[in-house]
Each structure stands twice: as C-alpha cells, then as structure tokens.
Amino acid sequence: TKQNDQTVLRFAYSSNSQPVKDSMAEFGRLLEEKTNGEVKVEYFPDSQLGGERELIELTQTGAVDLTKVSGSALESFSDQYSIFGLPYLFDDEAHFYRVMDSDIVKPIYESTEELGFIGLTYYDSGQRSFYMNDGPVTKPSDLKGKKIRVMQSQTAIKMVQLLGGSPTPMGSSEVYTSLQQGILDGAENNEFALTEAGHGEVSKYYSYDEHTRVPDIVLINKETIDSLPKEHRKAVYEAAKESTEYEKMVWKKAVEEAKAKSEQDFGITFNEVDKKPFQEAVAPLHEEFKNKDGLKNIYEEIQKKRQGSEGNQ
Amino acid sequence: MVIQSSLILFGVFAVLMAIGIPIAISIAAASLTTTLLLLPFDVSVFTSAQKMVTSLDSFSLIAVPFFVLSGIIMNNGGIAIKLVNLARLLGGRIPGSLSHTNIMGNMLFGSISGSAIAASTAIGGVMVPLQEKEGYGKTFSAAVNIASAPTGMLIPPSSAFIIYSLISGGTSIAALFMGGYVVGILWGLATMAVAFIIAKKRNYPVAPRVTAKEAGKIIVEAIPSILLIVIVIGGILTGIFTAIEASAVCVIYSLFLALIYYKSITLKDMPNILIQAMQMTGVIMFLIAASSGMSFVMAFTGLPDAISNAVLGVSDNKFVILLIITVILLFIGTFMDIAPAILIFTPIFLPIAQNLGIDPVHFGLFFVFNLCIGTITPPVGTGLFVGASVGGVKVEQVIKPLIPFYIAIIAILLLITFVPQVSLFLPNMFGL
Amino acid sequence: MSNAKKYCDKLIEFITCTLFLLMVAVACWQVLSRYILQSPSAVTEEFLRFSLIWLSMLGAAYVVGKNAHLAITFMRDRLPEDSRIKLDIVIQSIFLLFAAVIMVFGGGKAVSLTMSQVSPSLQIPMGYIYLSLPVSGLFILFYSSVNIKQLLDAKKRTSGDLQKKAA
Ligand code: NA
Numbered sequence: 001t002k003q004n005d006q007t008v009l010r011f012a013y014s015s016n017s018q019p020v021k022d023s024m025a026e027f028g029r030l031l032e033e034k035t036n037g038e039v040k041v042e043y044f045p046d047s048q049l050g051g052e053r054e055l056i057e058l059t060q061t062g063a064v065d066l067t068k069v070s071g072s073a074l075e076s077f078s079d080q081y082s083i084f085g086l087p088y089l090f091d092d093e094a095h096f097y098r099v100m101d102s103d104i105v106k107p108i109y110e111s112t113e114e115l116g117f118i119g120l121t122y123y124d125s126g127q128r129s130f131y132m133n134d135g136p137v138t139k140p141s142d143l144k145g146k147k148i149r150v151m152q153s154q155t156a157i158k159m160v161q162l163l164g165g166s167p168t169p170m171g172s173s174e175v176y177t178s179l180q181q182g183i184l185d186g187a188e189n190n191e192f193a194l195t196e197a198g199h200g201e202v203s204k205y206y207s208y209d210e211h212t213r214v215p216d217i218v219l220i221n222k223e224t225i226d227s228l229p230k231e232h233r234k235a236v237y238e239a240a241k242e243s244t245e246y247e248k249m250v251w252k253k254a255v256e257e258a259k260a261k262s263e264q265d266f267g268i269t270f271n272e273v274d275k276k277p278f279q280e281a282v283a284p285l286h287e288e289f290k291n292k293d294g295l296k297n298i299y300e301e302i303q304k305k306r307q308g309s310e311g312n313q
Numbered sequence: 314m315v316i317q318s319s320l321i322l323f324g325v326f327a328v329l330m331a332i333g334i335p336i337a338i339s340i341a342a343a344s345l346t347t348t349l350l351l352l353p354f355d356v357s358v359f360t361s362a363q364k365m366v367t368s369l370d371s372f373s374l375i376a377v378p379f380f381v382l383s384g385i386i387m388n389n390g391g392i393a394i395k396l397v398n399l400a401r402l403l404g405g406r407i408p409g410s411l412s413h414t415n416i417m418g419n420m421l422f423g424s425i426s427g428s429a430i431a432a433s434t435a436i437g438g439v440m441v442p443l444q445e446k447e448g449y450g451k452t453f454s455a456a457v458n459i460a461s462a463p464t465g466m467l468i469p470p471s472s473a474f475i476i477y478s479l480i481s482g483g484t485s486i487a488a489l490f491m492g493g494y495v496v497g498i499l500w501g502l503a504t505m506a507v508a509f510i511i512a513k514k515r516n517y518p519v520a521p522r523v524t525a526k527e528a529g530k531i532i533v534e535a536i537p538s539i540l541l542i543v544i545v546i547g548g549i550l551t552g553i554f555t556a557i558e559a560s561a562v563c564v565i566y567s568l569f570l571a572l573i574y575y576k577s578i579t580l581k582d583m584p585n586i587l588i589q590a591m592q593m594t595g596v597i598m599f600l601i602a603a604s605s606g607m608s609f610v611m612a613f614t615g616l617p618d619a620i621s622n623a624v625l626g627v628s629d630n631k632f633v634i635l636l637i638i639t640v641i642l643l644f645i646g647t648f649m650d651i652a653p654a655i656l657i658f659t660p661i662f663l664p665i666a667q668n669l670g671i672d673p674v675h676f677g678l679f680f681v682f683n684l685c686i687g688t689i690t691p692p693v694g695t696g697l698f699v700g701a702s703v704g705g706v707k708v709e710q711v712i713k714p715l716i717p718f719y720i721a722i723i724a725i726l727l728l729i730t731f732v733p734q735v736s737l738f739l740p741n742m743f744g745l
Numbered sequence: 746m747s748n749a750k751k752y753c754d755k756l757i758e759f760i761t762c763t764l765f766l767l768m769v770a771v772a773c774w775q776v777l778s779r780y781i782l783q784s785p786s787a788v789t790e791e792f793l794r795f796s797l798i799w800l801s802m803l804g805a806a807y808v809v810g811k812n813a814h815l816a817i818t819f820m821r822d823r824l825p826e827d828s829r830i831k832l833d834i835v836i837q838s839i840f841l842l843f844a845a846v847i848m849v850f851g852g853g854k855a856v857s858l859t860m861s862q863v864s865p866s867l868q869i870p871m872g873y874i875y876l877s878l879p880v881s882g883l884f885i886l887f888y889s890s891v892n893i894k895q896l897l898d899a900k901k902r903t904s905g906d907l908q909k910k911a912a
C-alpha cells in the first residue's frame with residue numbers, strides 16, 4: 001500500500017522463536033534504512049492473521065505482502081519444497097549453508113511464481129532430532145515400538161517407520177499434553193521445542209541424530225515485488241539476504257541459550273549420536289527422491305555440494 | 314484508522330443484529346464492510362471466504378459436534394429422571410430441597426450433556442412443576458433453574474473450553490477441564506447458598522427421608538449415566554485417549570446406554586437425533602466461521618493492540634487492569650453469545666493478561682466463567698430465554714428473583730479472577 | 746417449490762448424517778489403531794478436519810431452510826405483522842446477498858486458487874475443502890429464495906386481510 005510517497009509492506013507470520021522474530025524485524029529495519037524510509041514494513045505477528053497455510057494464501061492474493069513459513073508448509077504448494085523433508089539430505093550445517101546460499105535454491109524459490117508468490121530468502125531453523133520421555137536414542141532400535149509425534153507429512157511418517165518407530169501424526173497444540181499423558185513416547189524437533197513449547201518438562205532426553213534441516217522461507221507476493229521501483233526491489237533483496245546472515249548468528253546464540261536453559265531448568269540430557277545406522281535405515285527414501293521427476297536435478301545438485309564432492313571445489 | 318474501522322465494524326454489527334439479522338451474518342457482513350476499507354473487493358471477499366473455511370479446519374473443533382451428538386442421545390435417553398432422583402437423594406434434607414435438587418440435577422446433567430440449554434430443559438422441565446406443586450414460588454423456581462443451568466458449560470465436557478484452547482494457541486484442554494470442575498461446582502454451590510437462604514426465610518419444605526433401600530436403588534440406576542463422566546475424564550487423565558478423542562468415545566458410550574442398556578431409543582430414532590445434532594453443529598460452526606472473520610479484521614486494523622494499549626494506559630496495577638477486563642467482559646456477555654465472544658475477545662485480552670503474568674489456563678477459566686454469566690442476563694441470553702419458557706414465566710418477571718443469584722455468582726467470579734489458586738488447585742494437583 | 750425444498754432437505758440430511766456417523770467411526774478408529782496397529786493411520790485426523798468443514802457448511806445451509814440461525818428477535822417480535830413480514834424479507838435478502846457474495850463468489854475464488862494446493866496427508870486438492878463454501882452457498886441461495894417467496898405470499902394475504910377489514 002502507498003501512503004503519502006511511503007510504501008508500506010504488510011509482513012504477517014505465525015508463532016515463532018525469538019531469534020526468528022528478531023531477524024524479521026531486522027529485515028524491516030534494513031529495508032527502511034536502505035530506502036531512506038521510503039519503504040516501511042508493518043508486522044502482524046503470532047498467527048494474528050492465521051496459521052502458516054492461511055498466511056501463504058494471503059500472500060498469494062496480496063492481502064499481505066510478505067510472510068515467513070516453514071519449508072514443510074510449502075510442500076502443499078510446490079512439490080520442490082518436499083526435498084527439504086528428506087532425512088539426511090544434508091550432511092551437516094556447513095553443507096546446509098553451502099546449498100542454501102547458492103543458486104541451487106533459486107528454481108525452488110521461483111517454483112511458486114505462477115501461484116502469485118516467490119521465495120525471497122531462507123532462515124536457518126536448525127536441525128530436528130528425536131527427544132524422548134524415557135531414555136536417549138543412540139541407535140534406530142531405541143525407537144522400536146515407540147510412539148513418536150511427527151508433522152503431518154508423508155516423508156516424516158515413512159522416516160519414523162523406516163527407523164522402526166511408530167509415527168503418530170498430530171497437530172502441534174496437542175503434543176505437550178500427549179507427551180505428558182503417555183499417548184506419545186517422544187517427538188522430534190529443534191531445541192526450542194524443549195524450552196518454548198515446554199516439552200522439556202516431560203521429555204528429558206534429547207539425542208542429536210539431526211535427521212532433517214528444514215529451512216524457513218520468507219515469501220513475497222509476486223505483484224508486490226514486481227511493482228516496486230528498481231532500487232527498492234534491489235533493497236528488498238539486499239535486506240533479505242543481510243537479515244539471513246543476521247539470523248544465522250542470533251539463531252546459533254539462541255540455540256546455545258536454549259540448551260543451557262534445558263540443562264539447568266529442566267534437567268535435560270543431550271547426547272551425540274552416530275548417524276551412520278540412521279542414514280542407512282532411511283536410504284530407501286533417498287532412492288525414492290532420486291527418481292522423482294522434477295526433484296532429480298535438485299537432489300543431484302545438493303549432493304554435489306557435499307564435503308569432498310567434485311561440485312564443491 | 315483504528316478508530317474509524319472499529320466504529321464501522323461494531324456499528325454495522327450492532328445495527329444488523331438489532332433488526333434481527335442472524336448474529337453470524339451480522340458479524341460476517343460487518344467484517345466484510347470493514348475489510349473493504351483496506352483491501353480491494355476481490356481480495357476482501359476471498360479473505361472472508363478463506364477465514365470461514367480455515368477457522369473450522371481444526372482438530373479440536375471435532376469435539377464440538379461429537380459432544381453435541383452425545384448430549385442429544387443422552388437427552389433422548391430418559392436419563393434426566395434418573396439424575397433427578399440422584400440429585401434428590403443428595404440434596405434431600407436441606408431447606409428448599411427441591412431447589413437444590415434442581416441445581417444438582419443441572420450440574421450432573423450438564424456435566425454429561427455439555428449443554429446448559431439441554432440441562433435447563435430436561436431437569437427444569439421435571440423440577441419446576443414439582444417445586445410449584447409444593448408451594449415454591451413460580452418465579453423463584455424458574456430463577457433457580459436459570460441460575461444453575463450454565464454450570465453445565467463449565468463442568469466438562471465443555472465446548473467453550475475447547476474453543477478457548479484452540480484460539481489461545483493450544484492451552485491444555487485437560488487442565489481447563491480440571492479447572493472447569495472447580496469453577497463449575499463453585500458456581501453451583503453459590504446458587505445453592507442463595508436458594509438455601511431464601512428457602513429458609515420462606516419456610517419452603519424439606520423432602521421426606523428416603524429409606525436406605527430406596528437410596529440404594531436410586532444410586533444403582535444412576536451409576537451407568539455417571540460412569541460417562543468417569544470414562545471421559547479417566548480416559549483423558551490416564552492417557553488412553555486425548556480430550557478430543559474423548560468426545561467420540563462419549564458418543565459410543567451414550568449410544569450404548571440409550572440403545573442397549575436403557576433401551577430408551579431405537580435405531581429408528583437415530584436419523585432424527587443425527588439431524589438435530591447436525592443442525593446444532595451448523596448453528597455453532599457458522600457462528601465460529603463468521604466470528605473468525607471478525608478477529609481477522611480486528612487484527613488487520615490493529616484493534617487488539619489499540620485496546621491493549623488503552624487498557625494498560627489506564628493503570629499498571631494488575632488488580633485494576635483485571636477489574637477493567639472483568640467489567641468489559643460482563644458487559645460483552647450481556648448481548649453477545651459465548652462462542653463468538655471467545656473467538657473475538659481472546660486475542661484482545663489474553664495478551665494483556667499474559668503481560669500481567671496471568672496463566673493462560675487461569676485466564677481461560679475466569680474468562681469463560683464470566684461469559685457464561687452473560688447467557689443468563691438480559692437483554693440477550695439464551696439460557697435466560699429458554700429457562701423462562703421452561704418455567705412458564707415471562708423474562709421480565711424472572712429478573713428480580715435472579716438478582717441475588719447474580720450477586721452470588723459475580724462474587725465467585727471475583728474470587729476466581731483474583732485468587733488464581735482457587736481455580737488452579739485441581740489442574741495443579743494433577744500436574745497439568 | 747416446496748417439493749424441491751423437501752428434496753433438498755432430504756439430500757442434505759442424507760449426506761450429513763452419513764458423514765456424521767462416518768466421523769464417529771473414524772475418530773474411534775484413530776484411538777483403536779494406536780493400540781492395535783504399530784503404525785497408526787496418518788489420514789484420520791485430516792479426514793476428520795475436512796469432514797467437519799463439510800458437515801458444518803451443509804448444516805449451516807440446512808438451518809437457513811429451517812430459519813433457525815441464532816438471531817436477536819426482540820425488536821422484530823414487537824412489530825405489527827405486516828411490518829414484520831417486510832423486515833423478514835429484508836433479512837432473507839441479506840442472507841441471499843451474503844451467500845452470493847462471500848460464499849459463492851468468494852468461495853469460488855478460493856476454490857480456483859487452491860485447486861493446485863495439495864493436502865499434506867490425504868494428498869487431495871485443498872480446493873475440494875473450499876468447495877464446501879460455494880456449494881452450501883448455492884443451497885442458501887435456494888433456501889432464502891423459497892423463504893422470500895413464502896413471505897411475499899404471506900404479505901399478499903395479510904394486505905388482502907387488511908383490505909377486507911377496511912372494506
Ligand atoms: Na459439560
């Protein structure tokens with residue numbers, strides 16, 4: 001919207017951890033600075049305007065200009081985003097950054113252009129690992145018969161099945177009580193689930209198997225970005241990229257704090273895990289993705305960015 | 314912009330509602346009108362449509378039609394009279410015993426059917442004529458029935474708490490249910506205290522003593538119905554099923570009772586029961602769908618922040634702010650139905666409350682309690698209207714005898730609002 | 746027209762009651778499957794959520810036919826009969842407008858926008874869920890038209906009565 005020579009962009013997001021919120025605010029600050037106050041960002045935080053799926057639709061129609069959602073929420077809109085749900089797609093954080101900061105993600109970002117919105121940048125959402133009520137997970141057999149909450153995604157369900165667990169898809173609002181009442185034996189998420197969602201009050205063992213790294217994606221309405229004058233458009237892209245760098249930094253710091261808090265306040269035990277047997281167990285999923293039309297290229301590109309691969313020179 | 318759009322929003326809403334347009338349509342039309350100020354026509358219309366659908370896209374809400382259905386099955390199952398007998402046994406020797414029977418009957422039946430309207434119709438329908446026969450004042454009997462009916466909305470299962478849990482971002486339903494017992498029973502005790510004083514003053518009769526044998530028979534007959542409460546709450550607390558899944562178990566159990574155990578309905582009655590439940594679901598869900606459009610518009614115009622700043626600007630004293638919120642909610646309740654009020658005002662008041670360090674479970678309990686009072690106050694109160702017609706009196710006649718009950722209930726409201734330990738002790742005891 | 750309304754009622758009754766029973770069964774299956782099967786069903790929750798939307802929307806349309814949506818009729822009840830009929834015609838027209846603009850037009854837009862969006866568990870187009878809105882909107886259009894026709898008939902009758910009285 002234009003108000004006396006000033007363009008105001010509406011940025012709506014769902015509930016988020018503090019570092020992500022700070023980074024979205026940083027985006028607005030940078031954009032205003034770069035455009036000498038000609039472009040301002042107005043925020044609608046904490047699911048005020050709806051959940052992630054709704055927010056994407058609102059961005060699609062232009063009711064809001066910007067939103068930030070999990071990459072997994074985008075799977076429903078574009079098949080391309082489903083690649084991020086593939087367990088052990090990335091070897092580690094460095095591999096993840098190498099891919100996400102390269103041009104590999106560009107076709108993914110643009111795959112929703114026809115729907116009326118595109119990806120602008122990504123925010124690190126950390127790694128997802130298993131956390132359990134009764135004990136650590138050091139090998140796949142520790143998950144045998146355990147009821148593990150997963151997000152409503154076919155890939156996540158298959159992953160837990162391949163590891164021997166019993167996947168229980170459930171909306172996030174019921175997880176805490178279900179862990180507490182023993183309907184669930186565990187769940188999988190990043191460290192903030194322990195502190196911010198309070199799951200650490202019930203689940204005392206967090207095992208770093210690091211099965212997935214699903215980035216958050218900042219989306220912008222296609223018409224909005226196209227209608228901006230060239231220098232403003234450039235400022236949007238720059239502010240987005242710089243806010244990503246900022247986010248990586250504050251995210252790491254916040255994870256360390258969450259970990260310390262979990263250990264002190266909740267008495268959580270963190271343990272490292274040998275990932276090899278986990279990677280082997282989910283290999284069938286890699287076969288599946290490798291042969292999917294439209295994902296094959298991206299999969300290969302991502303593989304090339306592994307440590308020691310040819311593409312990573 | 315905030316002031317202009319909220320004037321339009323509430324102005325259009327009030328006018329449409331006053332002339333008799335269904336509340337859901339009034340809310341939706343007012344929301345769309347306001348959205349049109351901010352967004353182009355086709356985007357506004359899409360947004361209204363989207364909100365109607367997505368607001369119902371929630372697993373928690375499944376519990377609403379299921380509890381409605383099991384309530385209707387129980388209502389048709391002739392179990393009201395068995396609960397009345399039990400309540401009579403429990404309240405038998407207290408002065409004004411028939412009034413206490415009515416109150417406890419409403420609490421028991423409400424805890425099973427989840428509906429204040431069903432309770433006041435089923436229990437009041439039996440009790441009000443009985444009280445009249447024994448010389449209790451007609452308007453007094455109706456007032457007792459009206460004043461105690463909302464306990465059924467607080468004592469679980471309770472759709473109101475499910476809607477609140479949903480809109481507040483997943484507050485534990487199990488904790489709200491346990492707290493719901495406390496506040497619902499307190500409400501019931503407050504009305505019993507008032508009935509006791511009035512009955513004593515007017516020398517209303519005490520029921521004759523019941524023999525042990527009769528008492529045993531009454532208890533045995535009521536056990537299968539009461540067992541529903543045990544199954545639902547026990548199942549939730551032991552982790553066999555979630556509070557939402559409990560609603561489906563409720564349907565199966567009430568079907569078992571009505572079809573097989575009491576044989577009070579046959580399979581032939583089922584279509585009609587399902588149609589009734591479908592209609593009630595349609596009414597409630599349509600209201601929810603429309604109201605979420607209004608919360609969207611309010612968030613879009615920044616109204617929650619504006620109200621929150623205004624309230625916090627008045628004072629930074631926790632008690633003063635809580636008192637302001639209490640009074641505003643009591644006012645809202647006088648004209649607004651409970652489900653839309655929860656949907657529209659949770660996003661405004663919960664953040665303020667959390668700012669003051671109030672637990673979301675505690676907030677949910679006094680918030681819903683407060684709005685429940687609105688269902689029995691003039692000018693608009695479904696509980697008031699239905700209760701008056703069940704009691705065969707005019708709404709105007711029943712207001713005066715209701716006043717002492719209002720005072721007692723508001724006293725309890727203040728107690729649970731300002732002393733969190735009262736409503737939270739049960740949830741805390743179960744570690745929820 | 747009243748015959749058509751009867752068929753319409755029957756159709757909605759049949760669909761919603763079947764759906765309702767199916768929902769109860771699926772919800773119970775969700776609990777049971779957790780205990781019987783090692784991998785519980787992934788689709789029950791989504792099925793229940795989507796069914797609820799359809800059930801609610803069709804139920805809401807049905808209730809329009811029965812004139813049973815919650816309204817505050819305090820003022821309306823105090824009007825003389827012919828003014829009350831006029832007001833009822835206005836109310837039904839607003840229903841008509843609401844159904845046409847938000848449910849049929851807005852809902853139709855939502856359907857076309859979300860046909861390419863796939864639901865996470867059932868893998869069906871989200872447009873099928875949004876479709877509940879224009880469909881029940883069409884039912885509401887039909888029902889309020891029937892209501893308006895009946896009101897117009899009643900209006901003719903009362904004004905006829907009044908004329909007779911005047912004569
Ligand atoms: Na209840």
Ligand code: NA
Pocket residue numbers: 646647648649686687688689690691692693694
């Ligand atoms: Na009221």
